[in-house]
Amino acid sequence: MNQQFSIPTALCLLVPDIEALIQGRTIAALPKMFIRPGQRFALYPADSSVSIKAWAKCELCQILDETKPLDILSKLTIWTPKVLKEILQKQQYLFLAYLRIYQLPQLQEISVNPNIQEKLGKFVSLPNSLTVSEATPVLNDRTFAQRKRQLEKLEPPLHPELEELQSAITSLTISQPAAKQLDEDIKVFLGWSSDKLIKQADLNLVWINDIVKLGDRSIEKDEGKSNYQAGTDFEIIARRSLDFLGFKVEENYKGGAGGLDLFCSQPYPLVCECKAGKTIPDRAVEELDRIGRRHLKENYLQAVRLIIGPGKPTKNLKESAEISKISIINVMTLQKLVEFKAKYPGAINLVELQQYLQAGQIDYKIDEYIDKAEREIKLRSHIIHLVKNYLENSGIESAGVEALHGAYFGSHPPQPIKIAEMHEILIELSSPLTGYLGRIKGSNWNSDRFYFLRDLLIN
Secondary structure, three states: OOOEEEEEEEEEEOHHHHHHHHHOOOOEEOOOOOOOOOOEEEEEEOOOOOEEEEEEEEEEEEEEOOOOOHHHHHHHOOOOHHHHHHHHHHHOOEEEEEEEEEEEEEEEEOOOOOOHHHHOOOEEEEEEEEEEEOOOEOOOHHHHHHHHHHHHOOOOOOOHHHHHHHHHHHHHOOOOHHHHHHHHHHHHHHOOOOOHHHHHHHHHHHHHHHHHHHHHHHHHHHOOOOOHHHHHHHHHHHHHHHHHHOOEEOOOOOOOOOOOOEEEEEOOOEEEEEOOOOEEOOHHHHHHHHHHHHHHHHHHHHOEEEEEEOOEEOHHHHHHHHHHOEEEEEHHHHHHHHHHHHHOOOOOOHHHHHOOOOOEEOHHHHHHHHHHHHHHHHHHHHHHHHHHHHHHHHOOOOEEHHHHHHHHOOOOOOOOOOHHHHHHHHHHHOOOOOOOEEEEOOOOHHHOEEEEOOOOOOO
């Protein structure tokens, strides 16, 4: 059980500084005085509506002067070199406090001190002491120790490009769900947030298990066991599936009498008809052609045409689909694609997938595409593991592509690759958006060096 503490005071800081500490973006604060290591206090935001969200324990306090490399200190904290220089000009030195942050179970509303700006960087007494525990640290022990050591030794950040990307997308996280998820993933990878954040996203994907179920219900509807709603539910989850796969689904097309079930405009035009029932009837191709031409005019012929259904296509339907160049897939195949996307978010390339959307019943073609994508992932996982083992066995920090290519052929590789292809994959795995490897750029491609960052796990 976590021991409880009584906290009578708070350190007054700017709101952005407190938010950065709570988000795990920094472990440092700049108080106006030396803070004794071991001292505990709440974090008091200097604004007009005070809500205390967290408390801190000082782990270390340093006194720094202008001889320290402010450019590196800036990269390890949230303050620009200009701000740090301005503070030094005013008081000749910096008090740099290393703070271990703990979140409160609920917000604590505190009355505002009328002289709050004068108290900035100093301690203020709380109207009532807070009872707190160390149950919810922002950073785990290992991560905090790593960040503390890096700051003490003023070691440059390992992933400056990722930190710049995270800073750039911060303003988009409120209105863009995709940006918010990327922001959370980057913060977890950088050690600015708890590992729990990535796992929480899985709870939002439980609907994927219902794709086939809702298709089966639409068969029940065909047998008179359900009602019209079953077919509508199937259409809705098909729409959600295509959107999840990365298509831009236009909201103006939502089926109904004489309506087009689904139309996607990006990355290429795609017209989709959802067919409920235990068989997909002969007329499905004719209906899609007629309705598609009515709504899209001449643009219909340039679009990829797709029929999705849980039932079995008739022989005549298959022949008609080949003539009209319409693809047919079973709802199980749709679920496979969505499951693969959920498992490996960046693995499905819709432009590449288009080559597999051929005329006729193409479930086997989609299986081919998924198998190909899975082989590519396994190859990359193997190369990441190779880099990790090679560096550990060699006792070095990074390795060039020639050495890694040589080691590749002694590692029971999944397939043969040329050195240029391996270099391309190493570059891909070391980009800021993947972050499985790190890269030290050389004067030319074969002088690049690579190091291990994290595993690519395959189930």
